[in-house]
Amino acid sequence: MGIKGRACLPGGVKVGDEAAASTSIKVGDKLPPVEVHEGDPHCLVNIAEVFQGKKGILFGVPGAYTPACNKSHLPSYVENYEALKKGVEIIVCIAVNDAFVMSAWGSAQKVAGKVRMFTDPTGTFTRAVGLELDKEPLITALGNKRCKRFVLVLDNGVVKELKVEEDGTGLSCSLASHAMKLV
Incomplete structure (x- = not known):
């Protein structure tokens, strides 16, 4: 169990009757070759190629x-970068956001040389891996689906570990402190 009784889900596991708790991507799958943005809307990168x-x-x-993203989630990866780099070569944060916003957020969090900031502005990657968050009232009111909190450990673009916050938004298994145990 994580913070406030929240549990982490392994990829593909359903909680109760909530279909949103399941994921499409699972351990052993390759990342889909989807283009996302890095830095600005004109800089497209193929997420599968980045991890190849x-x-x-x-x-x-x-x-x-x-x-939570600003105070805990992203900072956990920046603060634990030295420990994480002993087990991985690359760390990427992704969100369904505007490229300029993600770039500014990365600058504010001093991620340079530590965490790459990718944006999935239309949610194409997020849908492809089955990690959409659309149950939150504010998100639904805005007509915009977001990304669940998750962490993937990848080797040559293949999923070796996958943890998804049970409610899609909690903060436990997707923090850097937990990711360090997975690499």
């Missing part, structure tokens, strides 16, 4: 500057 030939961590957050 490398061991890495990909973690997802619901949004830049949201309270």
Whole structure:
């Protein structure tokens, strides 16, 4: 169990009757070759190619500057970078956000040389891996689906470990302190 009784889900496990708790991607799958943005809307990168030939961590957050993402989630990876780099070559944060916002958030969090900031502005990657968060009232009201909190440990683009916060938003198994145990 994580913070406030929240549990972490292994990939593909359903909790109760909530279909949203399951994921499409699972251990043993390859990352889909989806283009995402890095830095600005004109800089497209193929997420599968980024992890090709490398061991890495990909973690997802619901949004830049949201309270838990800004105070705990992203900072946990920046603060634990030295320990994490002993087990991985690359660390990437992804969110369904605007590229300029993610870039500014990365600068504010001093991620340079530690965590790459990818944005999935239309949710294409998030849908492809089955990690959409659309149950939150504010998100639904805005007509915008976000990304669940998750962490993937990848080796040559293949999922070796996958943890998803049970409610999609909690903070336990997707923090860097937990990811360090997975690499």
